[in-house]
Amino acid sequence: MYPYQRSEESSASSLHGASEETPMNPNFPSDSYFGGRHHPSSHANPFMHEQEDAYSDILEEVPNEGVYNSPERPSSSEEFVSQDESNISAGSSYMFPYNRGHPLAKRHDSIMVDEFGHEYIVEGESIASTDEAIDYDALYASWTADNKAPILAIDIENIFIELAMKFGFQWDSMRNMFDYLMVMLDSRSSRMAPQDALLSIHADYIGGPHANFKKWYFASRMDQFDLASGVPSFISRDPSNQTAPSDLSGCDALWVSRMDELSNYERIEQLALYLLCWGEANNVRFMPECLCFIYKLAYDYLISPQYKEQKNPAPKEYFLDHCITPLYNLLHDQQYEIRNQKYVRKEKDHSEIIGYDDVNQMFWHASGIKRIKLADGSGIMKALPSARIHLLDQVQWNRVCYKSYRETRTWLHFITNFNRIWILHLCVFWYFTVHNSPTIYTRNFHYLENTQPARAAEWSAPALAGAVASFLNFVALILEGYFVPRSSPGAQAVLPRLAFVSVLLALNIIPAVFIFGFSNDQQQHYKSREIVGYVHFFFSIACVAYQTFVPLSALLGPRFNFRGSRKYLATKYFTNNIVTLPWRRLLLSICLWITVFVAKFVESYYFLTLSVRDPVRYLQRMRPYDCSDYLIGSSLCRYQPKFLLALVYLTDLVLFFLDTYLWYMLISTIFSIGYSFQIGSAIWTPWRVIYSNLPRRIYFNLLSSKSLSTEFKPKIYVGQIWNSVMISMYREHLLSLEHLKGLLYQQVGSEYFGKQTFQSPKFFMESAKGKSIKNKYFLATSEAERRISFFSQSLAANLPEAMPVPKMPSFTVLVPHYSEKILLSLREIIREQDPMSRITLLEYLKQLYPHDWNCFVQDTKLMAGETGPLDNSKADAKSEKPKKNHFLKEDLPFYCIGFKSTAPEYTLRTRIWASLRSQTLYRTASGMMNYSRALKLLYRVEHPALLDECDGNFEKLEHQLEQMAYRKFRLCLSMQRYSKFNRDEYENTEFLLRAHPELQISYLDEDSAEDGEEPKVYATLINGFCPLENGRRLPKYRIRLSGNPILGDGKADNQNMALPFVRGEYLQVIDANQDNYIEECLKIRSVLTEFEEMDAVTTNPYTPSEEHWPVAMVGSREYVFSENSGILGDVAAGKEQTFGTLFSRSLALIGGKLHYGHPDFLNTIFMTTRGGVSKGQKGLHVNEDIYAGMNAMQRGGRIKHCDYFQCGKGRDLGFGTILNFTTKIGTGMGEQALSREYFYLGTQLPFFRMLSFYYAHAGFHLNNVFIMLSMQLLMLVFINVGAMYHTVPICGYQSSGAVNQGFYPAGCYMLKPVLDWIRRCIISIFVVFFISFLPLIVHDLLEKGVLRAVSRLCKQIFSFSPMFEVFVTQNYSQSIITNLTFGGARYIATGRGLATTRVPFSVLYSRYTGSSIYLGARLLLMLLFGTMTVWTTHYVYFWCTMFALVICPFLYNPHQFSFVDFFVDYREFLRWLSRGNSKGHAHSWIGFCRLARTRITGVQKKLKGAPSNKITMDIPRASIRNLLFTEVFVPAFFCFFSLTAYTFMNSQPGLEDTSRSVNGFIRIWIMAALPIAISVGMLVVSLLVSCCLGPLLNKCCKQFGGFMAAISHGVCVVGLVFTFEALWFLEAWSFSKTVLGCIVIISIHRLLFKLVVVFILPREVSGGETNFSWWDGKWIGRDIPMKPIQFVREFLCKIVELNLFAMDFMLAHCILFCMVPVLIIPYIDIPHSVLLFWLQPSRQIRPPIYTLKQNQLRRRTFYRYSILFTLILCTFVAMIVVPLVLDHKLKYTFKFVNSKKFFRLMQPTMGRVINPKKNTSD
Secondary structure, eight states: OOTOOOOOOOOOOOOTTTSSSSOOTTTOOGGOOOOOOOOOOOOOOOGTTTTSSHHHHHHSSSOTEEEEEEOOOOTTTTOOOOOOOOOOOOTTTHSSSSSSSSSSTTSSSSSEEEESSSSEEEESSSSOOSSSOOHHHTTTTTSTTTTTTOHHHHHHHHHHHHHHHHOOOHHHHHHHHHHHHHHHHHHHHTTSOHHHHHHHHIIIIIITTTHHHHHHHHHTHHHHHHHHHTTSSSSSGGGGOOOOOSSHHHHHHHHHHHHHHHOOHHHHHHHHHHHHHOOOOOGGOHHHHHHHHHHHHHHHHHHHHHHHHHHHHOBBTHHHIIIHHHHHHHHHHHHHEEEETTTEEEEOOGGGSHHHHHHHEEEEESSHHHOBBBTTTBBGSSSOOOGGGGGGGGGOHHHHOOOOSOOOOOOHHHHHHTTHHHHHHHHHHHHHHTTOOOOHHHOOOOOTTTEEEEEEHHHHHHTHHHHHHHHHHHHHHHHHHHOOOTSSSSSOOOOOOOOHHHHHHHHHHHHHIIISSOOTTTGSSHHHHHHHHHHHHHHHHHHHHHHHHHHGGTTTSSSGGGGGTTTTTHHHHHHHHHOOOOHHHHHHHHHHHHHHHHHHHIIIIIIHHHHHHHHHHHHHHBOOOSBBBTTTTTTGGHHHHHHHHHHHHHHHHHHHHHHHHHHHHHHHHHHHHHHHHTTTTTTOOOOOOOOTEEEEEEEEIOOOOSSOOTTHHHHHHHHHHHHHHHHHHHHHSSSHHHHHTSSEEEEEEEEETTEEEEEEOHHHHHHTTTOOTTTTOTTTTTTHHHHHHHHHHHSSSSSOOOOOGGGGGOEEEEEESSSOSSSSOOOHSSSSTTTTBBHHHHHHHHHHHHHHHHHHHHHHHHHHHHHHHOOTSSSSSOOOOHHHHHHHHHHHHHHHHHSSSSHHHHHHHHHHHTTTTTHHHHHHHHHTHHHHHHHHHHHHHTTTOOOOOOOOHHHHHHHHHHHHHHEEEEEEEEEEEEGGOHHHHHHHHHHHHHHHHTTTEEEEEEEEOOTTTTOEEEEEETTTTOOTTTTTTOOOOEESSSSSSSSSHHHHHHOOOOOOOOOOOOOOOEEEEEEEHHHHHHHHHHHHHHHHSSSOOOSSSSSSSSOOOOEEEEEEEEEEEETTTTTHHHHHHHHHHHIIIIIIIHHHHTHHHHOSSSOOOOEHHHHTTOSSSOOOOOOTSSSSHHHHHHHHHHTTTTEEEEEEEEEEEEEOOSSSHHHHOOOOOHHHHHHHHHHHHHHHHHHOOOOHHHHHHHTTTTTHHHHHHHHHHHHHHHHHHHHHHHHHHHOOOBBOTTTOOTTTTTOOTTTOOHHHHHHHHHHHHHHHHHHHHHTTHHHHHHHHHHTTTTTHHHHHHHHHTTTTTTHHHHHHHHHHHHHHHHHHOOOOOOOOOOOOOOBBBOHHHHHHHHHIIIIIHHHHHHHHHHHHHHHHHHHTTTTHHOOOOHHHHHHHHTTTTTTTOHHHHHHHHHHHHHHHHOSSSSSSSOOOOOOOOOOOHHHOOOBOOOOOTSOOOOTTOOOOOOHHHHHIIIIIIIIHHHHHHHHHHHHTTTTTOOOOOGOOOOOHHHHHHHHHHHHHHHHHHHHHHHHHHHHHHHHHHHOOOHHHHHHHHHHHHHHHHHHHHHHHHHHHTTTTTTTHHHHHHHHHHHHHHHHHHHHHHTTTOBBOTTTTTHHOOOOOOOOTTOOOOOOOHHHHHHHHHHHHHHHHHHHHHHHHHHHHHHHHHHSTTTTTTTHHHHHHHOOOOOOGOOOOOOOOHHHHHHHHHHHHHHHHHHHHHHHOOOHHHHHHHHHHHHHHOOHHHHHHHHHTTTOOOOOOOOOOTOOSSS
């Protein structure tokens, strides 16, 4: 069978599948499929046969006369010329009988060959000796003797076989790598001469200037080792007569000379050996330089005499077990340890784990390689070169390897990595602020005289910015010395730079000390001092500029090639080989950033800095008078203005950082817009008529027009392309049959010679005439319109010229898959997915895609009419109405569920229709297989004579098209779990394979473990041609691994496992939630041309050339097809669209774009020789994709972006899944900050490239942190300003008045400038949030036009998306803060189903309290106090913002305001509060509380294989060092500044008689201690009761523990209410002071509880046994370790828990009460659903259908809990109303006399007191 040529002599071949009698359909049973890949009897432990001869079956063959004896290996002067000779080393004929028929056939009894010529193995009958050869000329059509291939495929195969035998490579791995190389050679030789193809591939892998191996060879000084050894090597064939060059250029010349003299055989041999090493390296593939070292040792043996003398093959799997597995074991043992005969994960953070990068970096340097010691203590490099490869298993890797970078979990990484960002901002802020704060450094300042500072002081004070810059660099260098161990080879010396920075620091401080410390008032005005001030200032400018623009690593100049030293050569090659931008793009980058910072500094100065001038002027000199507390006097209150000033400065600094990102977004958007017009991708481009020019653009941009035959008119070519696209859309049910007719080229008769010709579609003709086509050919806003519009727009761009399909490079699409949905089942689409869901998936999809559903129904009806037509003949023919009714009745099943018959072909169509509109793997695979369809279409259209060449045989034509498509494109699904799929998953996968037999699936397989050993793990590959046996497909390749490769978070390991199975020169990485379209796939040739490797080699590929840097990645746009799934889907889609389009476009221009896991194309050779397509260390590389981009940037790769190509992508649709995604990204950013990649890029990139890198990545996340920090600081300002505004007289103020205007009235406080500054700050934050919508607006304006852009913006605003943005910002901020504090970053499976399910209140509350709700509640209390004390209309925005932090999870919960469901949900909430205290429950308040606590305390370790604890999880204890800042300092900071505000407010300012002062300070501490005292008392009582009565009552009442817990918790809730009422009373019924007191109490509790948990509590005991024992008294009999310690621990825990419970009870009910006004609006659920789902009321989701029993139960629940809810609501109202009524009735006077009765704890009623005799300012 084609392409295999059958030998006439061999009539009885046993190559099953190649004979005509044997069916090729793998699903067709035949005798040839008898047996399996591994016979059942061979399932013994493989280790039992570790030394078994892997090639014994071949060795048993006796060479006969027909065996070809190969010549010796070519000498240095020989060149392989003869195509009839095989280049196998001497003696190899004794190793194996060389059979030109098919040597691989001797490995197994039977080899099947699939349709495309690739083998899979089936054991069965023996094979005759006259085996037939695979026709490699057909399989690799461009690498043939006819094309002058320098060495034939059969000879290359023999090289692989010999290497596999002598090195012990696995046979399947060898076969896989042979095909890998041949596909690469075939691909490259299809567009250039085979000799050039071989040279270029060898140069890319081994010998070229950009080859990673060559860079490593010289960086590690392997040339010196080789020249010293005196044996042949990479650099010299005869080093004994070679003098070692003195410099690197001489070594490079020697290298080039050696590469030039290589024979083609040797080139193939080197490539084969490298690929064989790489193919079996499994996890070592993440360490490219380590792999280079192993390859180098293997090659040393290959060229040694011992290799030629080797007669026997290596033991089975020798290379894997001796070279790779020891390194794998090192990596595995770094993360796992054995406890109780089980593997458990070690409690180590990254800084304590020797990871991939640490091991790999050791091989960068010669000193690191010299550290490699054997068991006897000798160095491996001291052994003979030929023996080193055999000694790798004797290396004690755990003693050899070391940490080369400490990924310590700390915020300090940002100081080192981005020191220039902080220097720039802090120094400019210093210049601006100090210049506008003259009162600070003006001696004897008097306000009325407006005293001016001395000129020397005025110039020298701002000049201290130079000292700030030097100090920051000093700290950064100290931290660098810690993060990069000094013993690590290649570590740059820190001390010289420290000395230099110290000198700069001293030079910047000394003039200031001289002027301010050694000069009096008069001397400061001396001219000499003034000159010193001038010099100091300009020297400061120079210092700041130098330290801003010069990287930290280059403070003393470039360190590379210093005096010919190679010390830092590895650092240059592997961390700082940054591609220089072309001068145009460099100029663009400079202009962009200059524009950003000019605009930023001008705006910051006039809007922020000048607004803070007056507050500083008045606060700095403000002196409060007559304020006192009875205990502490005026020690706090007199400094209140200074505290407020410190907060003002700090807030202004944060805002100064914040608005830089704002300007970056603005300017970057503007630049991106301009570039989009330049390339013609905007619909506003004036010189284009989109549709009318489309045929011409298809001809010139899509087709290889230069190679087309002129026999046919362009319309013929264009018509076939266009018709195929339109028919494809019709088959996808995007177009109706009526629409299709107007869109197709029609074949009509010609006027000339009676020939047929094409008539243009009416669509084109009417477009050319300017007629309206809206809704005529496709519906407006439909998917068809979007795809046709983008297709038309994109072809207006300047696409690279497309080459003919046979000459295009080959590529693979790689899709990692774990547990994503493959194909939706019928049950999943026609039944509710959840009891809380109100709609089936199919119903929701029908409402989202009504036109598509109608098209699908019509198509199904046509199909039903063909196979079993609907019988309408019985309808009444006399009346049309009965006919119509009968028709509707008959068609109802079609419109409801898509089918009428339950036959599989009908139900499957509905499943496919739903799957293609959901985020399923089937959608992804089907979309990516459009590449194959596109290639076949292009090949057929561009070669009209193809049918004639096939003699009119359409079957032969189709096979030739498929063969061509398979040569150029592969789709590989990396299904990690395939061997463990359940039945449904397996059947769905089989359906994929039947639909696309050429699809490849790689997966992990295991052999069952025996005798307690670990199971053997295999990387396995199957496709649709592999035969079935026992319901499973026999593998095509099955390669054993060193162990389970999943050592990281999964995705990177999954991709790495599949990499050896990909084919071709390029690789597109795709996620399992993406899609592709036929019209986009037609552009693939232009996209691949972007890699700039299409031209033949014209110069020596080994000659160094810095002009051409390899393109590592080509990014592209993506369309988020989930944008129409409601507000949340649209918001998520908008973010992806703007980042993937607007910002990616501009980032690629200025050199800041990386790889983000989107549909990027990768250069396979470049990426696989540099560590792969991602990184895989657990936790550290949780955002695995971006590291590939950073790696490519560091190692000399270019990253491009093409705007004319797009793929579809699904995004998260629900509130929870979106937040999960942002959490993953945020925590991943925290891990990135710890990584060495950030260190290298941040400290080495040129200034403008560093800015692009920072603001595109870390800057975004830190900006979110700054936003939330600014809001919290402003709240502190609010309460401190409010405390003063409420108690002191305020001066009149006019900003336009004189600077030294007098205070009026006398004795007042000038605070209005502070209020003006607050207003500006609020405006700044508002603008920052509003600007976040700008990119989306601009994107829609460019892509969709004004109307759709405005419509989308309005829908988002009216759907409260600004509130959602606030919540997401806080989630980003909290994620990175949490990660840098606790760690625990992991891959979160977000789930991308349609969000139609109502989530219970308790779930939402427990999920988002820690990240947002608690913070929002605290800030709302502060804002409430600020509103009551100092109102301004600007607070309205903050009310919306703070309220969003609390209410958003419930606002975006489907059917949250359904009246009955609300109270049914309330019952579940009360149960959640109460359960879990008598027996464990996965969802309870106590579980939620313990889970939050265990982030700090940690829990017991988890055994590998044991189930995780669902409540506490299994996490280690957080480091105290990490907890000090976020868990101790931040709460203490807020506690202090809230306490200062409270103290001042209760210090009775203006009261001269200090004897009448009260104990305000003591009062708040007593009130804070009161709830704790109540909880302690209740715990003592409950303990006595449970211990005394528990053993007795537990027997009769199983819920005794829960009953005791409920009483205790209830008492604490009452105690908290009592505390509030008592505080209100002691504050003389002043509600504002009471609110401030509550703020302080909450701050004190927060701080105290944090201190207890951080410093006192030991680890959490998993299981909750101590909690049960506390409440039921059963301490004896439970498995509780160290009971006395646990008893004390549980007592402290219960104190914290009871107080937190009371807080949660109050807070949760406040949230519920806030929803009541909305809840009572009739039919509010309908507009709320419109808001969420964007569905018209007429298409609303139906109410759920319940049984009669369910309705009765729900009704009963509603009545009971609505009454209970109302009672609690009334109680809350009474808490506020009753005290006010009693106060009005009783008329109690709060005087000082009464206060003394309460130990001065009561605050006397006192208004504002003004003393005109006293001044508040100097």
